[in-house]
Amino acid sequence: MLDRLFIECIFACMSTGHILLGLLTERPKHGYELKREHDDRLPGVKPIAYGQVYATLQRLERDGKVAVSGTAKEGGPERTVYEITGDGADEVHRWLAEIEPPAPYVSSALFVRVVLALIAEGTADGYLLRQRAAHLERMRELTARKNTAGISAGELLATDYALYHLDADLRWLETARQRIDELTQEIRT
Amino acid sequence: MTLLEARRIEKAFGRTRALRxxxxxxxxxxxxxITGPSGSGKSTLLHCLSGIMCPETGEVHYDGRRIDTLDEAARTRLRREAFGVVFQFGRLVPELTAAENVALPLLFGGNGREESATVARAWLERMDALDVADARPGELSGGQLQRVAVARALVTGPKVVFADEPTGALDSVAGERVLGLLLEAARVNGSTVVIVTHDNRVAAHADREIVVRDGAAAGVVV
Structure with missing residues (x-):
């Protein structure tokens, strides 16, 4: 299965409620089905806990975004089926019309390490090479996973997402190496 | 077992020291x-390893034999028999069809016309490019051009395939396809592959990376 570490943090801020509402736009579903679809259709994203699914459904029901439409029994316990309401559909389409705000701050641990390596050790060359090796190794693992027979389109796209972000880090590391003299001078004055 | 080796090679173009x-x-x-920023000397290193050019000092060895001291004719023969090369823009002969381009190394190697044409078409099929066998390079898309170029590089079953930015002119999906076909065919052939690239996503397909900076191997990432 996909290593989830790279992507889970990116989706962490996304509301579980919006994801469940989005999945419910297709047809009414019960909690177990929503949990399974969440994990199958969003590969690479941290699996959602059953408890979180049910707690979120209760909150959405309280807010009038979903309603109980019946029960289902498929060889197991009887399960409550939920359907999206008009308010819920409006909510999910309003959310989809928004954009994710581009990150406004440079909060990268890589940047912090480069600056502190220059301050504390006078050079960041060794760190930059080691970090490059670590990033490239992870990219190799993800690339090998992409070449696995039978990989789903969803997993492929999620892996591409992780690869592109690692690639961006690597390009930044190379730029940092090229600008290291300027930065060193700035830190020392 | 080491197949290809450069030992302390240096190469200059005028006053610019490309390899140190x-x-x-x-x-x-x-x-x-082989990765590194623009102008780092990575393509020069590939050209020296493949016998396209010779270093001024140092040595290049292939399969236990020193090759940088061979004359031009001997290096050309070596490249034809043991090496295959893929360039960024294909470098196909524009007057020939795709199939004729792929057959060319076989004809130069003394193979018959009919046999060469059959093998060339089989390679085009492996590269998923049989449909453009009778088209000329000017009629092909970038991805098709590169798949034909890969077929041409691999048609003789080379021991080493050199690729200089083989996906540099392609979008990411087309580039990935070309690279996948190249590496899969090379694996089946048992060929060694040396790829020069500035693209980290291409480098991630390799077993190992050699970083070149300012004409020197700055670090080998295993």
């Missing part, structure tokens, strides 16, 4: 990426 004492060793069957 680079040493690298590449094993049989390895897939190695």
């Amino acid at each position: 004492g680079v040493s690298v060793a590449i094993g049989s069957g390895e897939i190695v990426a």
